[in-house]
Amino acid sequence: MTTDPTTGPTTDPTVATADGTTSATSDSTAETRQERFERGIEVLNRVDGESGQRVIDALADVNPELGHQVVAWGFGEIYDRPGLSPRDRQLVTLGMLTALGGCEPQLDVHINAALNVGLTRDEIAEALLHTAVYCGMPKAINATFVAKKVFGERRLLKDS
Amino acid sequence: MTTDPTTGPTTDPTVATADGTTSATSDSTAETRQERFERGIEVLNRVDGESGQRVIDALADVNPELGHQVVAWGFGEIYDRPGLSPRDRQLVTLGMLTALGGCEPQLDVHINAALNVGLTRDEIAEALLHTAVYCGMPKAINATFVAKKVFGERRLLKDS
Amino acid sequence: MTTDPTTGPTTDPTVATADGTTSATSDSTAETRQERFERGIEVLNRVDGESGQRVIDALADVNPELGHQVVAWGFGEIYDRPGLSPRDRQLVTLGMLTALGGCEPQLDVHINAALNVGLTRDEIAEALLHTAVYCGMPKAINATFVAKKVFGERRLLKDS
Amino acid sequence: MTTDPTTGPTTDPTVATADGTTSATSDSTAETRQERFERGIEVLNRVDGESGQRVIDALADVNPELGHQVVAWGFGEIYDRPGLSPRDRQLVTLGMLTALGGCEPQLDVHINAALNVGLTRDEIAEALLHTAVYCGMPKAINATFVAKKVFGERRLLKDS
Amino acid sequence: MTTDPTTGPTTDPTVATADGTTSATSDSTAETRQERFERGIEVLNRVDGESGQRVIDALADVNPELGHQVVAWGFGEIYDRPGLSPRDRQLVTLGMLTALGGCEPQLDVHINAALNVGLTRDEIAEALLHTAVYCGMPKAINATFVAKKVFGERRLLKDS
Amino acid sequence: MTTDPTTGPTTDPTVATADGTTSATSDSTAETRQERFERGIEVLNRVDGESGQRVIDALADVNPELGHQVVAWGFGEIYDRPGLSPRDRQLVTLGMLTALGGCEPQLDVHINAALNVGLTRDEIAEALLHTAVYCGMPKAINATFVAKKVFGERRLLKDS
Numbered sequence: 001m002t003t004d005p006t007t008g009p010t011t012d013p014t015v016a017t018a019d020g021t022t023s024a025t026s027d028s029t030a031e032t033r034q035e036r037f038e039r040g041i042e043v044l045n046r047v048d049g050e051s052g053q054r055v056i057d058a059l060a061d062v063n064p065e066l067g068h069q070v071v072a073w074g075f076g077e078i079y080d081r082p083g084l085s086p087r088d089r090q091l092v093t094l095g096m097l098t099a100l101g102g103c104e105p106q107l108d109v110h111i112n113a114a115l116n117v118g119l120t121r122d123e124i125a126e127a128l129l130h131t132a133v134y135c136g137m138p139k140a141i142n143a144t145f146v147a148k149k150v151f152g153e154r155r156l157l158k159d160s
Numbered sequence: 161m162t163t164d165p166t167t168g169p170t171t172d173p174t175v176a177t178a179d180g181t182t183s184a185t186s187d188s189t190a191e192t193r194q195e196r197f198e199r200g201i202e203v204l205n206r207v208d209g210e211s212g213q214r215v216i217d218a219l220a221d222v223n224p225e226l227g228h229q230v231v232a233w234g235f236g237e238i239y240d241r242p243g244l245s246p247r248d249r250q251l252v253t254l255g256m257l258t259a260l261g262g263c264e265p266q267l268d269v270h271i272n273a274a275l276n277v278g279l280t281r282d283e284i285a286e287a288l289l290h291t292a293v294y295c296g297m298p299k300a301i302n303a304t305f306v307a308k309k310v311f312g313e314r315r316l317l318k319d320s
Numbered sequence: 321m322t323t324d325p326t327t328g329p330t331t332d333p334t335v336a337t338a339d340g341t342t343s344a345t346s347d348s349t350a351e352t353r354q355e356r357f358e359r360g361i362e363v364l365n366r367v368d369g370e371s372g373q374r375v376i377d378a379l380a381d382v383n384p385e386l387g388h389q390v391v392a393w394g395f396g397e398i399y400d401r402p403g404l405s406p407r408d409r410q411l412v413t414l415g416m417l418t419a420l421g422g423c424e425p426q427l428d429v430h431i432n433a434a435l436n437v438g439l440t441r442d443e444i445a446e447a448l449l450h451t452a453v454y455c456g457m458p459k460a461i462n463a464t465f466v467a468k469k470v471f472g473e474r475r476l477l478k479d480s
Numbered sequence: 481m482t483t484d485p486t487t488g489p490t491t492d493p494t495v496a497t498a499d500g501t502t503s504a505t506s507d508s509t510a511e512t513r514q515e516r517f518e519r520g521i522e523v524l525n526r527v528d529g530e531s532g533q534r535v536i537d538a539l540a541d542v543n544p545e546l547g548h549q550v551v552a553w554g555f556g557e558i559y560d561r562p563g564l565s566p567r568d569r570q571l572v573t574l575g576m577l578t579a580l581g582g583c584e585p586q587l588d589v590h591i592n593a594a595l596n597v598g599l600t601r602d603e604i605a606e607a608l609l610h611t612a613v614y615c616g617m618p619k620a621i622n623a624t625f626v627a628k629k630v631f632g633e634r635r636l637l638k639d640s
Numbered sequence: 641m642t643t644d645p646t647t648g649p650t651t652d653p654t655v656a657t658a659d660g661t662t663s664a665t666s667d668s669t670a671e672t673r674q675e676r677f678e679r680g681i682e683v684l685n686r687v688d689g690e691s692g693q694r695v696i697d698a699l700a701d702v703n704p705e706l707g708h709q710v711v712a713w714g715f716g717e718i719y720d721r722p723g724l725s726p727r728d729r730q731l732v733t734l735g736m737l738t739a740l741g742g743c744e745p746q747l748d749v750h751i752n753a754a755l756n757v758g759l760t761r762d763e764i765a766e767a768l769l770h771t772a773v774y775c776g777m778p779k780a781i782n783a784t785f786v787a788k789k790v791f792g793e794r795r796l797l798k799d800s
Numbered sequence: 801m802t803t804d805p806t807t808g809p810t811t812d813p814t815v816a817t818a819d820g821t822t823s824a825t826s827d828s829t830a831e832t833r834q835e836r837f838e839r840g841i842e843v844l845n846r847v848d849g850e851s852g853q854r855v856i857d858a859l860a861d862v863n864p865e866l867g868h869q870v871v872a873w874g875f876g877e878i879y880d881r882p883g884l885s886p887r888d889r890q891l892v893t894l895g896m897l898t899a900l901g902g903c904e905p906q907l908d909v910h911i912n913a914a915l916n917v918g919l920t921r922d923e924i925a926e927a928l929l930h931t932a933v934y935c936g937m938p939k940a941i942n943a944t945f946v947a948k949k950v951f952g953e954r955r956l957l958k959d960s
Contacts, residue, residue, distance in 0.1 A: 550777055
């Protein structure tokens, strides 16, 4: 069972389920922190799989509130919104992480995520080629070597 | 012997001039600089419209080769490749330009481009909201104010 | 009256005040989006004053959800936490905004905020001098010229 | 005539050597490079402890002047100024190093420094949570994992 | 009519294929992708030596087109232009890679390249000291530690 | 015992004041703040001309110590060192300022400086074209438009 790093298991889950709506765009719904976290965990697991969960777990003993906010806010409130498909969000995310630089651990998570939500190996490689025009060759190459690691782990590398 | 990673050793060099196709992924076609530039201009005009052309024109008296390379390489060789749709390329590009920071002039061009290739106003706003998770609020806000300018010029702002 | 850019005035404010707790660290409290937004607006106004509010207002017709999240999440959930004083948060913030680059509009808001929460003109100038060691002279100078504008507006410049 | 902005025109040049103080803000004191370096080493050792010294030592055979300037200028001239407390300087520094990205070695030194000058583990974690609002989640997470390493070495991690 | 900014309107299109030169600044030469790649490999090997080649080889099974473009465009079209000497290009490159941050693998390649095209160990160290003024101490130190590794491999470290 | 990495242990402290030279690399010379500032102003005026001086003047009423340090340290201690020519320093600087982003005011100063110390208009344009490979097209274009402004002011634009 996955639990919020700030609280541990909720002993009484019935407290927090009064109206049952889950829409991120609802203005009216009262939600507990725990409910927002649980919604985020569902999205996180669907998008990032185990690699996202490992990051949250690793934050638990140093900055549990950061782990909570990544899940409850980043995934529960933003990722879950219906206005942009999960596949589209990963395209934006690959662009951002390549441009920021120094985000290789996050690129690892999100190249996996991109594959999880339907982008192909070739589309990801093409997107990273495209970053060369805007971010320059070094950042495009750095991101591509993360893709090489992920593709290798998932047996997606070309014979060369 | 060093070989192009896209082709491997060319056992028969005559293959390379046989077919006369102009595909960006063809290894074989001889093209002049002018041809590559003209192909790029077609793509540039289709994607960026007038705002892209204005940038190229403005470079002519200071760094014409940079203008040439933006068109002939950026658009003629990279943008034109079939592996990622124009809409997908703009999603990656919006993410990169927001993350890089200080690229408001390019965001202006590419928010226009995003609208030109089929992204809606609401998808662009959602993509920029999504950048807040990865780039932080200041860069997300800066990019959104460029979108406000572009949406205003194209009469796409919400009544508020 | 300040309203959430995503919803407008709440016609029945009594809906959202069932348990009355406001602690950001409470795991148990159910809060509506509107309540989180209202708590954030209080913090925003206390810290940033009018300049923060103007940013939120300007987002209303282009990306109201971004305005909501800056307030409800950035200020309502993070800024309001008791673990670091408002003055300390502004010191971290001045460092970040100077280092990011291209965030002059946000530096304007947060140099005002720094003065609002008790940092003196001389401490702010000293903090920006300190950034030269880590961010280099150009970013330190860019941030300092924003401080010059803010100090001038608040009649805090030295006679020179 | 061009004059130092900190002093204005010096009408009587003899003033400048009158008092013999060694304050960093004094315009008047003649100091040797070695004296400035020694003052910097005192500050470096007080703030950064051994981890700072190791950086300087490692620079000796490749770029000794850089090591000299980090000490004599960064610590001797800037850090030592009385206008901002050592604790306040570390708050600004944590913000900058997180925002710059790719500065994990320096974050290691300065999270240690932050603890040395009086910031608590919880304040540092809160400051790094705060960075998520301005720098985005990836940089906040990267900085937090450096804090996890430092806290672990100093036996400051929470039981989890 | 849209024209290449490097050439202006071509009044006589037959001019463009008349001379058969291969100069990078010629508008007229038809070249195959393979020819552009081969020209780039020559420049790459001259400038970067084996370390550049290793990067291209490593890209072959994940993103071969990126490897092609680094060589054919970056080296074949840009590096090979006569307007700036190879030594001057490395000075610009060392400045960029230090400023970008997170480009340690590329700094390794280009500090080797700088030595290959005639910059001395002391000039490189001086250039990296110079970056401290503009990029701040952390990035200058990070770049210098890459230089330390390269100088060590080439037995260029000072006795200390 | 901790020693300055540029000198090693000083066995005889009297050595340090023997020669009275003012070389930046001398360990031995006592200099006042005012002397260091004056040396820096000479270098600043030689390299940057009036545009550098205007920056220092503008800092006087908001952060005079930052103005002092730009001059006394940046120019007096670093720029003035003999290990790299002024022309070479500007090549590194153009690369850094383009890569950092958001440093258009500093690019204005330093493109002027580059012309002042012997780089030609065409070499500067070529250097900025070269940045496209490492920093991407947007930053190369932003820097080039600053060059266009400076070249225009100095009547160096091509007829187009």
